[in-house]
Amino acid sequence: MGEEIRTGEVTPGIDYIAIENSREFRHLRNTRRSFVLPVVIIGLVWYIVYVLLASWATDFMSTRVIGYVNWAVVIGLAQIVTTFAITMWYVSFANRKIDPEATRIREQIEAEMGVAK
Amino acid sequence: MNTLVLTINEGIDPTKPGNPVINMSIFVAFVAVTLFIVIRGGGGKNKSGEEFFAGGRNFSGAQNGLAISGDYLSAASFLGIVGAIATAGYDGFLYSIGFLVAWIVALLLVAELMRNTGKFTMADVLAFRLKAGPVRVAAAITTLAVTFFYLLAQMAGAGGLVSLLLGLGDEGMQSVVIAVVGVLMIVYVLIGGMKGTTWVQMIKAVLLIAGAAVTTIWVLALNGFDLSELLGKVVGNTGEFMVASGHDAAAMLDPGLKYGGTNWAKIDFVSLGLALVLGTAGLPHVLMRFYTVPTAKEARKSVVWAIWLIGLFYIFTLVLGYAAAYMFDPTIWAKGSGVPGGSNAAAPLVAAALGGPWMLGIMAAVAFATILAVVAGLAITAATSFSHDIYANVIKKGNIKPGAEVRVAKTTVVVIGLIAIVGGIAAKDQNIAFLVSLAFAVAASANLPTIIYSLYWRRFTTRGALWSMYGGLISALVIITFSPVVSGSPTSMLPTADFDLIPLSNPGIVSIPLGFLLGIIGTFVGKNDDDPAREAEMDVRALTGIGAEKAVAH
Numbered sequence: 001m002g003e004e005i006r007t008g009e010v011t012p013g014i015d016y017i018a019i020e021n022s023r024e025f026r027h028l029r030n031t032r033r034s035f036v037l038p039v040v041i042i043g044l045v046w047y048i049v050y051v052l053l054a055s056w057a058t059d060f061m062s063t064r065v066i067g068y069v070n071w072a073v074v075i076g077l078a079q080i081v082t083t084f085a086i087t088m089w090y091v092s093f094a095n096r097k098i099d100p101e102a103t104r105i106r107e108q109i110e111a112e113m114g115v116a117k
Numbered sequence: 118m119n120t121l122v123l124t125i126n127e128g129i130d131p132t133k134p135g136n137p138v139i140n141m142s143i144f145v146a147f148v149a150v151t152l153f154i155v156i157r158g159g160g161g162k163n164k165s166g167e168e169f170f171a172g173g174r175n176f177s178g179a180q181n182g183l184a185i186s187g188d189y190l191s192a193a194s195f196l197g198i199v200g201a202i203a204t205a206g207y208d209g210f211l212y213s214i215g216f217l218v219a220w221i222v223a224l225l226l227v228a229e230l231m232r233n234t235g236k237f238t239m240a241d242v243l244a245f246r247l248k249a250g251p252v253r254v255a256a257a258i259t260t261l262a263v264t265f266f267y268l269l270a271q272m273a274g275a276g277g278l279v280s281l282l283l284g285l286g287d288e289g290m291q292s293v294v295i296a297v298v299g300v301l302m303i304v305y306v307l308i309g310g311m312k313g314t315t316w317v318q319m320i321k322a323v324l325l326i327a328g329a330a331v332t333t334i335w336v337l338a339l340n341g342f343d344l345s346e347l348l349g350k351v352v353g354n355t356g357e358f359m360v361a362s363g364h365d366a367a368a369m370l371d372p373g374l375k376y377g378g379t380n381w382a383k384i385d386f387v388s389l390g391l392a393l394v395l396g397t398a399g400l401p402h403v404l405m406r407f408y409t410v411p412t413a414k415e416a417r418k419s420v421v422w423a424i425w426l427i428g429l430f431y432i433f434t435l436v437l438g439y440a441a442a443y444m445f446d447p448t449i450w451a452k453g454s455g456v457p458g459g460s461n462a463a464a465p466l467v468a469a470a471l472g473g474p475w476m477l478g479i480m481a482a483v484a485f486a487t488i489l490a491v492v493a494g495l496a497i498t499a500a501t502s503f504s505h506d507i508y509a510n511v512i513k514k515g516n517i518k519p520g521a522e523v524r525v526a527k528t529t530v531v532v533i534g535l536i537a538i539v540g541g542i543a544a545k546d547q548n549i550a551f552l553v554s555l556a557f558a559v560a561a562s563a564n565l566p567t568i569i570y571s572l573y574w575r576r577f578t579t580r581g582a583l584w585s586m587y588g589g590l591i592s593a594l595v596i597i598t599f600s601p602v603v604s605g606s607p608t609s610m611l612p613t614a615d616f617d618l619i620p621l622s623n624p625g626i627v628s629i630p631l632g633f634l635l636g637i638i639g640t641f642v643g644k645n646d647d648d649p650a651r652e653a654e655m656d657v658r659a660l661t662g663i664g665a666e667k668a669v670a671h
Contacts, residue, residue, distance in 0.1 A: 014654075016650060016653035016654040016656075016657050017649060017650060017653040019653070019657050020653040020656050020657055025657060025660070025661075028660055028661075029656070029660060032660065033573075036225045036226060039221075039225060040221060040222060040225050040226055043218065043221045044218075044221075044222070044394065047214070047215075047218045047390070047394055048387075048390070048391075050214070051211070051386065051387055051390035051391075052387065054207075054208075054211065054372035054373070054386070055372065055373070055376065055377075055383035055384075055386045055387060056383060058371060058372050058373045058377065061371065061372050062365075062367070062370070062371035062372070066345060067343075067344075067345025067346070067348070067349065068344075068345045068346075068348035068349045068351075068352065068367075068370060069344055069345050069348060070370055070371065072207050072370070072371060072372050073207070073210075073344075073348075073370070073435075076207075076210055076213075076214055076435075077432070079214045079217070079218055080213075080214065080217060080428050080431065080432065083217050083218050083220065083221060083424065083428060084424070084425070084428060086221055086225075087220075087221070087224060087421055087424045087425075090224060090225055091417065091421055094417060099414065102660055102661045102662065103661075105657075105660075105661045105663075106661040106662055106663045109657075109661070109663050110663065
């Protein structure tokens with residue numbers, strides 16, 4: 001099982017280590033990670049709080065808010081709303097902060113590749 | 118017929134709703150139209166791997182978003198969740214919420230980076246910088262396991278649905294129906310490939326969401342667009358039954374009806390919740406959908422489309438599930454009551470109660486198309502994984518004749534289809550959403566840790582990946598085997614056997630953390646098989662899209 005067939009062609013002539021260590025690339029990676037990781041964690045924690053409430057705080061969740069609508073239904077629907085909100089937030093972030101930087105770096109590499117050929 | 122609350126549509130017998138001839142005519146007409154589309158859309162152009170496996174990478178974000186919704190809103194989401202809410206009340210709604218929130222992980226952490234680094238399968242991403250041979254084999258095995266559980270659920274759902282249309286209460290006949298339907302589905306995949314399947318997914322997603330929307334609005338209109346009134350009717354219809362079985366009269370509205378009482382049941386609920394929210398981003402057939410678009414940005418757009426459509430749909434499931442709970446006698450969902458498919462029949466029965474046999478025929482056809490398309494997507498995923506990862510890259514070490522990869526894939530479709538038929542017959546009395554939650558648990562335990570680590574953790578090694586994938590997979594399978602799902606209760610797959618040693622119906626709470634943990638331990642135990650150039654290339658490629666697989670030009 002020592003095969004070394006890996007995906008993707010290794011692209012000779014491009015120093016990916018140098019690109020990876022470049023200031024622009026590290027900035028792009030940090031920008032992305034410092035948005036994505038905390039937001040995913042907050043989203044998951046909020047969901048797990050909901051699941052725990054539904055299993056151990058059943059008295060609270062069964063309390064009626066309006067008519068027969070109880071907290072369980074309200075918080076459940078709120079989970080759907082927050083998922084929509086996080087989605088829109090991420091898209092607006094990615095369009096503004098990620099795409100322009102990623103495109104710039106890609107075009108830079110592609111230009112260098114053209115020169116190397 | 119006296120078991121029914123006759124306020125909606127007199128004369129609907131839940132064991133034989135509608136007229137089998139009308140039901141089947143509408144149904145067959147619909148299936149014929151979709152088959153035609155598949156043959157026109159995908160036939161003859163499936164020679165290359167790019168076409169058969171990734172649909173030419175030419176779908177737009179919106180198209181692919183519809184297709185993702187089509188894939189995701191499987192029988193589990195429609196028949197399964199509605200049935201789960203109809204029988205387990207609020208606890209069934211956890212499926213909707215977990216299935217949706219899960220997309221945050223897929224969108225923010227996985228979709229775009231996968232698109233940029235992979236080609237056809239999940240293993241492509243892992244093999245980018247880890248030792249390809251062993252990693253591909255492991256990923257193909259976990260993919261086949263996830264796909265098996267998912268297919269099982271779809272087959273069981275399809276069998277129940279067709280039996281309902283035909284009015285077949287007999288268990289033996291239902292098994293025959295599952296077998297026939299399964300064979301039909303296999304044929305469908307062989308003809309259609311990924312492109313035909315993607316088109317069916319899109320059409321079906323539109324029909325399913327529209328159908329569910331109409332039914333939901335209809336139900337709400339009957340209740341003056343007042344959710345509270347709807348919930349009140351649920352209590353009115355089920356209260357007596359709930360009190361008689363030792364619950365509060367309003368138990369259907371409160372959490373804990375199914376997963377309440379003991380601490381084990383509550384832990385099981387949390388376990389299910391974890392599996393649902395972490396499974397999506399590890400589902401091979403969902404990951405594969407990220408490759409059918411031309412760029413990472415389109416992958417993002419498609420996920421956003423999917424989230425809106427899926428979220429909307431899951432709001433409908435709440436209304437439809439509670440509609441079934443107030444329209445029908447709560448005792449009819451139990452095994453042996455003669456309702457084909459049990460709780461899985463709740464959604465079509467609501468349609469029948471509202472609009473009679475025509476509505477039933479149409480909604481059942483939409484549900485069937487759903488299953489057909491999902492099975493096709495799953496079968497293609499499994500087949501791709503086997504032929505691309507094991508056959509082409511490991512057995513043949515990349516030296517394959519043109520067309521051989523697709524041919525092997527088609528053989529795999531037949532084999533996995535037959536296995537799923539047998540499993541579907543064994544599992545036909547289980548709720549479909551529940552069966553699918555097992556697939557989610559396996560995906561979250563065996564696939565997700567490795568995907569996340571290989572995209573975000575440079576130090577991650579081949580040994581870490583193997584420990585995580587095999588450890589997550591084996592622990593999940595062992596727990597399922599010794600759980601009440603397989604033996605020890607009347608609804609088990611083997612009701613007469615009794616080896617249910619673990620009181621968890623979902624393994625997630627043990628196997629998911631174990632999968633993540635083994636990835637870390639494996640990485641630090643083994644030697645560092647770093648290939649800095651590869652890691653750097655993958656890192657740069659994932660974020661910038663340089664060198665990513667391009668669309669096929671036409």
